[in-house]
Amino acid sequence: MQEGRFDQLGRLEDLPQDYRDELKAQNLVPLWPSLRAVLPPDVPTRQTRATCWPYRSLKPLLLKAGELTPIEKAERRVLVLANPGHGLEKMQASAAMYLGMQLLLPGELAPAHRHTPNAVRMVVEGEGAWTLVGGEKCPMRRGDLILTPTGLWHEHGHDGDGPVVWLDVLDLPLVYYIEASYHLEGPSQAARPGEGAKAYARGGLRPTPVFERSDKAYPMLRYPWAEARAALESLAADQPGLEAVQLAYVNPETGSDAENILGFYALMLRPGQTLRLPARSPAMVFHVVEGGADAQIGEQRFALAEADTCCAPGYTAVTLTNRRADAPSFVFIADESPLHRKLGVYENRG
């Protein structure tokens, strides 16, 4: 009598060698020895490991890269925050997310290019740098989020007098995996007047289409930290009972995610607050903009100081605790939820 369920599937070694050789010669593979590996029970296998990159120990190495490698030899001077679970050489933080800390020194110019992966920059420290994206000159101040969506020309410059560091977040691992990653080089761009940060400066108000509506797919490229912080403070004050004081960075014309593949959020932890985030399918990245937070990710616990970055695999509950009892802390979050939602694999397991 046949059972309804098969506990032990056949192994490759169970098959005669001559049969295996014949399969191989015809580029054929039996599924059953690998079926459980690609389709594990209940929870996916994740290469992504909870990993923390403290800024205090990373910064001297980044500044050293500034001495060792001129910008002309790097194009982009970046130390990649690589997840050991994927293998460092893969340069990925999670299945779909790439993270890097980029250094630009006074007077340097990172030349114009465009590429298929989407990027954002989260400014970590320093004054005087700018990035020119699709003709819009975006000043880079600490905590600012600046988009570099797919296909837009971008270059970075620095008119100040100290090092500037920012966190790059790209969907490069995914775009590379689907064999769609490439770049083009181009001439330096001319800056035109106008910036989304001013045109869309107040929530709920957008430029009205009396003549024609903006046809720009990405009308807002720079999200100033001063605005995000003020919006969080205002939300927290307006809703004292609200547990997750969190805002999503969105396209102000459509209200949907700022970019297509990765999602970006600003979170305020109230003084002393502990916030339990449910286990959801997308991996997440946390970067402390102001203050400090303890992050419990599965069995791992990290004490995150200002400018520290960590990542959490998907399907894992995360608990964040504000390390400050007397002041709020502010965390920038990146995740893979737009991708998971579009693919129809998004899950919240509570």
Ligand code: 1HN
């Ligand atoms: C890139 O274009 C930048 O423009 C930074 O600053 C990091 C990592 C991989 C691929 C392209 C940039 C990048 C990148």
